[in-house]
Amino acid sequence: MCIKRYHWHLDRATVRDETIAIHGGYRGDDTRSVAVPIYQTVAHDFIDADHAAALFDLVTPGFHYNRINNPTVDVLEKRMAALEGGVSAVALASGMAAVRYAVRNITAAGSNVVAAPQLYGATYTLFAHVLPEEGVEVRFAVDDEPKSLEARIDDATAAVFCESIGNPAGNIVDLPAVCEMAHSHGVPVIVDNTVATPILLKPFEHGADVVVHSLTKFVGGHGTTLGGLIVDGGRFPWGEHPRRFPMFSRPEPAFHGVVYASDHPDSPYAVRCRTVGLRNGGATLSPFNAFLLLQGLETLAVRIERHGANAEAVARWLQKDPRVAWVSWSGFPDHPHHQLAERLCSNRYPSILTFGVIGGYEAGIRFFNEVKLFKRLVNLGDAKSLVSHPASTTHRQLTPEEQGLVGVSPDMIRLSIGIEHIEDLIADLDQALEATLP
Numbered sequence: 001m002c003i004k005r006y007h008w009h010l011d012r013a014t015v016r017d018e019t020i021a022i023h024g025g026y027r028g029d030d031t032r033s034v035a036v037p038i039y040q041t042v043a044h045d046f047i048d049a050d051h052a053a054a055l056f057d058l059v060t061p062g063f064h065y066n067r068i069n070n071p072t073v074d075v076l077e078k079r080m081a082a083l084e085g086g087v088s089a090v091a092l093a094s095g096m097a098a099v100r101y102a103v104r105n106i107t108a109a110g111s112n113v114v115a116a117p118q119l120y121g122a123t124y125t126l127f128a129h130v131l132p133e134e135g136v137e138v139r140f141a142v143d144d145e146p147k148s149l150e151a152r153i154d155d156a157t158a159a160v161f162c163e164s165i166g167n168p169a170g171n172i173v174d175l176p177a178v179c180e181m182a183h184s185h186g187v188p189v190i191v192d193n194t195v196a197t198p199i200l201l202k203p204f205e206h207g208a209d210v211v212v213h214s215l216t217k218f219v220g221g222h223g224t225t226l227g228g229l230i231v232d233g234g235r236f237p238w239g240e241h242p243r244r245f246p247m248f249s250r251p252e253p254a255f256h257g258v259v260y261a262s263d264h265p266d267s268p269y270a271v272r273c274r275t276v277g278l279r280n281g282g283a284t285l286s287p288f289n290a291f292l293l294l295q296g297l298e299t300l301a302v303r304i305e306r307h308g309a310n311a312e313a314v315a316r317w318l319q320k321d322p323r324v325a326w327v328s329w330s331g332f333p334d335h336p337h338h339q340l341a342e343r344l345c346s347n348r349y350p351s352i353l354t355f356g357v358i359g360g361y362e363a364g365i366r367f368f369n370e371v372k373l374f375k376r377l378v379n380l381g382d383a384k385s386l387v388s389h390p391a392s393t394t395h396r397q398l399t400p401e402e403q404g405l406v407g408v409s410p411d412m413i414r415l416s417i418g419i420e421h422i423e424d425l426i427a428d429l430d431q432a433l434e435a436t437l438p
């Protein structure tokens with residue numbers, strides 16, 4: 001809605017990811033500015049009352065009030081939609097806003113969502129403790145196998161939710177099989193693609209219907225900016241399931257009686273998310289943050305290559321080290337998801353990896369305290385290398401049983417490998433491991 005048509009959707013067919021990440025969604029403004037301008041404004045001047053009415057009714061493209069859309073944010077939305085191969089995107093203030101809006105856009109009290117168990121910590125608590133207060137039940141499957149997810153589906157299931165690559169465990173979900181199973185029940189699949197990024201994996205190519213992102217991580221890439229985004233794949237027939245998704249085929253009371261499925265047939269999901277979720281929920285991304293995220297996006301593809309090469313070197317070095325109990329990196333042939341990584345990520349592997357230090361929880365904490373170059377953070381996807389100890393930080397509010405379910409063990413160290421020189425990274429790991437010895 002409300003967008004100047006830059007024919008951005010043609011980009012996907014003619015140019016590749018690296019090029020879209022730099023040029024997608026932007027053809028210059030009236031000043032011919034090469035950089036995407038920061039439109040730091042709240043509102044836009046109407047030509048007259050008819051123009052205002054047409055903007056409000058979504059019949060003419062443009063901008064009116066920047067809680068709902070903004071020209072700088074709009075470029076980011078188009079660029080990310082093009083990279084993912086979706087039809088439309090809605091940017092939000094954070095990844096958690098994206099997860100929440102993506103689910104609430106298609107649920108009402110009485111709906112349920114079936115979720116894979118290995119999820120980002122705040123997504124897990126949103127699902128386990130917050131959404132149920134709004135009458136939306138989230139049913140966690142015992143694992144992310146299609147059969148386990150299928151066992152939780154019923155007539156009130158509005159979506160299957162999973163992370164393409166799980167944070168923090170690095171597990172990879174068999175998206176083609178999960179999507180085929182869900183679609184056989186008329187249920188859409190929402191995929192959090194934060195850890196993979198569209199450079200490693202494009203969920204729409206494997207059947208997903210909605211993709212969510214925390215742009216805070218690899219897309220921004222420099223640990224400076226929070227942001228989130230929802231991409232509409234444009235294929236799920238929302239209007240054909242009026243009992244499961246009444247919000248798409250009835251006149252929308254929250255937006256002057258629009259019927260999304262028939263009035264906005266190209267992307268009813270994204271238009272509803274903007275006009276109901278964002279307009280009334282208000283988790284708007286600021287134009288300045290959109291600008292910073294666009295800066296990050298320009299170098300995403302080259303950073304992902306370097307992140308991947310460094311992570312491989314670290315994984316192979318750790319695996320040979322006697323102070324290390326185990327290393328989990330999907331590039332190893334004996335990793336349970338190695339074949340999935342090869343199939344879904346075309347032989348490239350994520351740059352987050354986990355390992356256990358000999359000596360358990362206590363040794364894990366000693367290692368964590370001793371690193372010098374690695375930053376002790378709860379973040380990932382930064383140019384800087386980061387270390388976290390999930391059991392004592394991101395996942396400490398979970399019970400030990402919940403920790404086990406989401407794939408966290410007491411000795412688990414998670415590394416997000418940055419793009420520094422590899423020898424400096426290994427030297428730091430080496431000296432920190434020395435501190436774990438009794």
Ligand SMILES: *Cc1c(COP(=O)(O)O)cnc(C)c1O
Nearest residue numbers: 094095096120167194214216227
């Ligand atoms: C960080 C993260 C989120 C939440 O994103 P914020 O931008 O921090 O709100 C959601 N999902 C995954 C997989 C993440 O890593």
